[in-house]
Amino acid sequence: MKPHPPSSPPFPPFLPAIRRLLPRAVFFLFLFSLGYTLGFLSSSSSPPPQPPQFHVQTQLQSQPHDQIPVSTSPSPPVAPPPHDLLRFRTKCADPVPQPDVLRTVLDRVYNGSSPYAGFPPPAIAPLLYPPPHRLRGWGSTKPVFRDLIESVRPLTIIELGTFLGASALHMAALSRNLSLPSLILCLDDFRGWPGFRRRFPRDIPPPLHADALLLPQFMLAVAAAGEADRVIPVPFSTGSALAALCDWGVYGDLIEVDAGHDFHSAWADINMAYAVLRPGGVLFGHDYYTAADDHGVRRAVTLFAKVKGLRLRPHGQHWVLSPKPLDP
Ligand SMILES: *[C@@H]1O[C@H](CO)[C@@H](O)[C@H](O)[C@H]1NC(C)=O
Numbered sequence: 554m555k556p557h558p559p560s561s562p563p564f565p566p567f568l569p570a571i572r573r574l575l576p577r578a579v580f581f582l583f584l585f586s587l588g589y590t591l592g593f594l595s596s597s598s599s600p601p602p603q604p605p606q607f608h609v610q611t612q613l614q615s616q617p618h619d620q621i622p623v624s625t626s627p628s629p630p631v632a633p634p635p636h637d638l639l640r641f642r643t644k645c646a647d648p649v650p651q652p653d654v655l656r657t658v659l660d661r662v663y664n665g666s667s668p669y670a671g672f673p674p675p676a677i678a679p680l681l682y683p684p685p686h687r688l689r690g691w692g693s694t695k696p697v698f699r700d701l702i703e704s705v706r707p708l709t710i711i712e713l714g715t716f717l718g719a720s721a722l723h724m725a726a727l728s729r730n731l732s733l734p735s736l737i738l739c740l741d742d743f744r745g746w747p748g749f750r751r752r753f754p755r756d757i758p759p760p761l762h763a764d765a766l767l768l769p770q771f772m773l774a775v776a777a778a779g780e781a782d783r784v785i786p787v788p789f790s791t792g793s794a795l796a797a798l799c800d801w802g803v804y805g806d807l808i809e810v811d812a813g814h815d816f817h818s819a820w821a822d823i824n825m826a827y828a829v830l831r832p833g834g835v836l837f838g839h840d841y842y843t844a845a846d847d848h849g850v851r852r853a854v855t856l857f858a859k860v861k862g863l864r865l866r867p868h869g870q871h872w873v874l875s876p877k878p879l880d881p
């Protein structure tokens with residue numbers, strides 16, 4: 554607390570002693586007031602304690618120029634990242650001949666054996682649910698599947714986003730009815746998404762520790778449908794699985810995109826899938842109209858069609874791109 558300035562002392566004029574002492578008193582009073590005033594002035598005019606920030610700035614300003622500069626002012630616009638980082642690979646390995654595609658995938662992913670050999674293992678079998686007649690899915694039996702399998706007559710189908718296998722098994726049934734020996738590669742990490750299990754308590758068994766058990770539940774449905782020789786899980790993220798197919802020269806005649814529905818997932822999936830789409834093949838996908846994820850799928854497809862000069866055809870809930878040109 555700051556001291557108050559002294560008030561004038563009372564002065565009783567009728568006391569002779571005081572009168573005698575007056576010049577001295579005035580002198581001392583003057584000295585005292587002067588000292589006090591000087592002290593007061595110097596204390597109030599001294600700079601306030603400086604905030605640490607000031608010292609930091611001073612230190613940084615005195616650093617040599619190769620130190621990291623610190624600035625609180627808005628930085629100028631940054632140049633976009635190098636263009637090659639924004640591009641997707643469009644050229645993949647030479648295609649393996651169609652009769653070798655299944656063998657290639659089994660060799661690369663399962664060391665040459667079928668993932669269905671000895672399935673389900675005794676430790677897992679009692680945990681799985683009996684496959685229902687109708688698998689849980691979303692728009693998995695819409696006419697778009699029949700239309701495209703009849704018109705494209707695909708020998709290799711690649712599906713991005715399989716979940717329990719409803720659309721994969723529907724495509725298997727359609728191609729079987731057309732006597733098409735289609736191989737169906739199911740790219741999915743088979744982990745669902747955070748919180749998915751609450752929506753499907755009767756479709757998916759409780760997790761085994763951190764294992765979602767989606768993969769064995771899907772495989773059980775495939776085995777029950779008698780399609781284990783041609784509906785093959787590729788149980789990795791769509792990005793890493795598509796990059797691997799591209800390296801191996803495994804192409805699809807028909808590719809269905811139905812994995813992540815946010816723009817970035819859909820954009821990456823569509824671009825990477827197009828690289829492993831055989832010329833003349835067709836890329837299609839689900840959820841053209843969904844408002845979830847800010848129309849991420851629709852915006853990705855629309856942008857992709859524009860960039861590649863393809864025609865985009867809505868088909869119910871689905872989107873279909875015009876066939877990949879033979880001479881891209
Ligand atoms: C792959 O299979 C071969 C036999 O075909 C076996 O000798 C080898 O140990 C297997 N490798 C792995 C990693 O399982």
Ligand SMILES: *[C@@H]1O[C@H](CO)[C@@H](O)[C@H](O)[C@H]1NC(C)=O
Pocket residue numbers: 723726727730
């Ligand atoms: C395949 O053919 C069978 C027998 O005609 C039929 O019952 C079944 O519905 C067909 N499946 C599809 C998906 O068209």
